[in-house]
Amino acid sequence: MDFVRLTQFLKDLQRNNNKEWMDANRKEYHSVRDAFIHWLDSLNAQLATMDDGYYDTPGRKGINRINNNLMFHPNKPIYKDHFGAGLDKRPGTGDFYIEIGITRGMFAGGLWRPEPKKLRSIRDAIDYDGEQLKKILKKPSFKKTFGGLYEDTKLTNAPKGFANDHPHIDLLRNKTFAVAKEFPIEWVFQDDFETKVIAVYKEMLPFRRYLNRAVTV
Numbered sequence: 001m002d003f004v005r006l007t008q009f010l011k012d013l014q015r016n017n018n019k020e021w022m023d024a025n026r027k028e029y030h031s032v033r034d035a036f037i038h039w040l041d042s043l044n045a046q047l048a049t050m051d052d053g054y055y056d057t058p059g060r061k062g063i064n065r066i067n068n069n070l071m072f073h074p075n076k077p078i079y080k081d082h083f084g085a086g087l088d089k090r091p092g093t094g095d096f097y098i099e100i101g102i103t104r105g106m107f108a109g110g111l112w113r114p115e116p117k118k119l120r121s122i123r124d125a126i127d128y129d130g131e132q133l134k135k136i137l138k139k140p141s142f143k144k145t146f147g148g149l150y151e152d153t154k155l156t157n158a159p160k161g162f163a164n165d166h167p168h169i170d171l172l173r174n175k176t177f178a179v180a181k182e183f184p185i186e187w188v189f190q191d192d193f194e195t196k197v198i199a200v201y202k203e204m205l206p207f208r209r210y211l212n213r214a215v216t217v
Contacts (some may be wrong), residue, residue, distance in 0.1 A: 001039035003188040006032050010081060018079040022049035029066075036083050036100075036107050037063055043194065044087055046202055049144040053209070060088050062130070072196065076197075092118075095177070096201055103185050107200045109208045111215070112179030113152070118215045123159060123172050125214035130168035136206050145181055145203045152176035178213055179204060 009032045022029065040059030048054045062085040068076040081102055086095035092199070099106040111118065116200045126133060136142060137149065155173040162172050181200060187193055 001035055003193075005101065006036060006083065007102055007188075008184060011084070012031065012106070013079055014077075014081050014102065014192045017079050019078060019108065022079065033063070034068075035050070036085075038097075040085050040087065043098075046194070046198065047087060050198075050202065051088075051205065055088050055093075057087045057089040057095070059085065059216050062089055085164070088208075090098065090212070093215060094208055096208065098197065099124065100188060101119070101185065104182050105188060106180055106182045107197070107204070108150075108178060108180040110150070111176070111211055112150075112178050113176050114215070122177055122214045124212060125210070126171050130171055133171060133207075133210055136210060142203055142207070145200060146179040148179075149174060150176055150178040150180050152178075164201055180206060 005050060008187070009025075009028060012025070013029075037059035040062055044057055044059065044062070048056060064086070066083065067081050068078060068080055070076065070078070082099050082105075084095050084097065084099040089095040094109055094111045097106075097108040111122070114122065122126040152175055154175060157173075158169055159172055161167070166172060183196075187196060
């Protein structure tokens with residue numbers, strides 16, 4: 001994968017973030033996008049060998065649109081400043097997200113502000129075996145990689161149906177159950193980038209599996 005070409009395209013796009021420029025350079029966009037999809041296909045195949053429960057996600061299925069959603073965010077530019085994709089993308093669950101931008105990249109996974117039914121399922125799982133989730137979150141290598149849960153707004157008090165003195169109240173008050181790791185864009189130009197991607201995927205997997213079991217079982 002020629003990440004130099006990909007990041008250069010993103011730089012050019014951000015300097016000319018308008019439909020006229022994109023229309024004039026659509027051939028280059030499709031060429032870069034197709035190369036990224038091909039790279040995702042290869043990564044998808046590698047990750048599938050590591051987990052029996054992996055959900056096959058070809059690059060074309062995993063890649064996100066480069067257009068911003070202006071209906072909900074009218075003040076954003078027309079086009080994003082990154083290419084993003086989700087792998088192991090089973091419907092209704094949290095995927096493994098990869099983002100390649102101009103100056104940084106990001107890995108992420110979990111569930112961002114899940115709808116009430118799923119959120120209740122996660123809280124029920126924590127009520128049942130929250131120690132298992134805490135064990136995952138406290139693992140030294142996990143903390144080194146992700147720091148902890150993604151910081152988002154929390155409930156002030158215990159959610160309905162749970163006591164304020166619940167032993168896992170610190171987890172139950174969360175509205176988002178996700179982790180993320182940013183990395184310098186220089187990583188993508190290094191020969192061991194895919195090795196790093198796979199290492200992060202493996203580190204995140206127990207966390208994602210815990211959440212995905214909660215919302216599907």
